[in-house]
Amino acid sequence: MNHPDLHETQFEVVVASRTRGADGIDLFELAPVAGLSLPGWNAGSHIDVVLPDGDVRQYSLSGPPQPGRSESWRIGVLREPDGRGGSEWLHSGVQAGDRLTVAGPRNHFEFQPVHGTSYVLVAGGIGITPISSMAAAAERAGVSYEVHYAGRSRSTMALLDELPDAETHVYAADEGRRLDLDALFTGMKPFTTTFCCGPTRLIEAIEKAAAGRQLVVERFAPREVGEPVLQEAFEVELALTGVTVTVPPDRSVLDVAEEAGALVLSSCREGTCGTCETVVLEGEVDHRDSILTPDEQAANEVMYVCVSRAACPRLVLEL
Numbered sequence: 643m644n645h646p647d648l649h650e651t652q653f654e655v656v657v658a659s660r661t662r663g664a665d666g667i668d669l670f671e672l673a674p675v676a677g678l679s680l681p682g683w684n685a686g687s688h689i690d691v692v693l694p695d696g697d698v699r700q701y702s703l704s705g706p707p708q709p710g711r712s713e714s715w716r717i718g719v720l721r722e723p724d725g726r727g728g729s730e731w732l733h734s735g736v737q738a739g740d741r742l743t744v745a746g747p748r749n750h751f752e753f754q755p756v757h758g759t760s761y762v763l764v765a766g767g768i769g770i771t772p773i774s775s776m777a778a779a780a781e782r783a784g785v786s787y788e789v790h791y792a793g794r795s796r797s798t799m800a801l802l803d804e805l806p807d808a809e810t811h812v813y814a815a816d817e818g819r820r821l822d823l824d825a826l827f828t829g830m831k832p833f834t835t836t837f838c839c840g841p842t843r844l845i846e847a848i849e850k851a852a853a854g855r856q857l858v859v860e861r862f863a864p865r866e867v868g869e870p871v872l873q874e875a876f877e878v879e880l881a882l883t884g885v886t887v888t889v890p891p892d893r894s895v896l897d898v899a900e901e902a903g904a905l906v907l908s909s910c911r912e913g914t915c916g917t918c919e920t921v922v923l924e925g926e927v928d929h930r931d932s933i934l935t936p937d938e939q940a941a942n943e944v945m946y947v948c949v950s951r952a953a954c955p956r957l958v959l960e961l
């Protein structure tokens with residue numbers, strides 16, 4: 643997990659090329675402006691792209707990771723006419739030669755291959771972007787891995803030609819091949835970790851099929867959460883700002899902390915991007931984000947203040 647640092651600073655990049663990745667998916671290669679290079683990145687990283695209205699969208703970096711400095715980054719963008727507008731703007735308004743404002747990279751879907759562990763990498767649709775970087779990292783590290791990639795048809799599935807044939811299983815619905823997640827887990831070797839990125843219904847299905855086995859997921863959209871643990875207001879001591887605030891049931895910790903003058907970086911405000919990660923100094927958190935694993939939630943070391951709340955009357959946060 644990262645804490646706010648220079649990777650949160652916004653800066654400009656040039657769109658070096660824009661190419662067709664598949665039906666409805668374009669690949670944007672982003673290069674540094676003259677004389678600079680880009681920060682390095684590991685498999686599973688994403689960047690923020692700032693839209694003209696200041697809103698921010700997250701896109702995973704694809705292809706072989708570059709842990710040192712990077713010559714260029716590449717994102718794959720699925721055009722979603724009924725989405726929130728980010729992909730539509732990129733597809734209709736951004737061409738090679740244009741500049742984009744970005745921030746990052748950050749990584750909340752980290753893949754660090756370890757010898758002796760096998761990896762199953764599962765992608766649904768545009769979820770292939772981070773999974774492609776994991777496959778490249780696994781290949782480079784020489785660990786055992788396989789890729790399971792599901793989509794409507796091969797024409798809608800980007801990066802197919804970059805995945806190693808021997809390790810890749812393709813499930814194109816129009817060819818009658820469907821990914822059987824129960825069979826996948828039943829036949830799994832011991833010491834296997836599964837990574838999955840894709841639409842909500844795939845994530846929900848794989849969490850069910852995994853039945854407690856090692857699984858790391860990345861969601862495009864926030865997970866469903868139940869009622870907050872506390873229905874009433876709670877106190878938050880902002881240790882760095884030096885004030886204690888009261889968070890009412892209808893407001894987020896982020897909103898109240900910002901109003902009190904705390905410097906809190908934020909982006910998605912829905913618990914998916916990780917930008918507002920905050921260190922918990924005291925108190926029990928009601929984790930309502932879509933990022934932390936159950937073990938990380940239980941560790942109670944950080945929280946995402948845009949959505950998570952208190953599970954006790956008072957929290958002390960490093961804000």
Ligand code: FES
Binds near residue numbers: 907908915
């Ligand atoms: S702002 Fe994105 S997780 Fe909080």
